[in-house]
Amino acid sequence: MTIQLNTDKNLTIHQEYEDKIKGAINDGLSRFDDLITRLEVHLSDENGSKDGLDDKRCLLEARISGKEPIAVTNLGNNYDLALHGAIGKLKSKLETIAGKLKSH
Numbered sequence: 001m002t003i004q005l006n007t008d009k010n011l012t013i014h015q016e017y018e019d020k021i022k023g024a025i026n027d028g029l030s031r032f033d034d035l036i037t038r039l040e041v042h043l044s045d046e047n048g049s050k051d052g053l054d055d056k057r058c059l060l061e062a063r064i065s066g067k068e069p070i071a072v073t074n075l076g077n078n079y080d081l082a083l084h085g086a087i088g089k090l091k092s093k094l095e096t097i098a099g100k101l102k103s104h
Helices: 015-032 079-103
Strands: 002-007 036-045 056-064 070-076
Touching: 002 015, 015 036, 015 079, 036 079, 056 079, 070 079
Parallel strands: 002 036
Antiparallel strands: 036 056, 056 070
């Protein structure tokens, strides 16, 4: 599974944080490695430089071999919370897809 990270202009990702993000994704979604060909991670700040609750957004778009891509979005107080929430949502969707593929 190839992981591509994208951010808005309000965020600069250092190598250590990029490795942490990729590690969290691999831990959460490793079971679906054979299903996902590419995963795009989009991190953004909804309010720009202003403070706010749940203003960090994580969008995960999974490219699945032979299927349409699926996307999930989650908001959080920080990027880690947004990422982990999005991983949970994507995992749920992928479990449904994997179950349907096995039954056919």
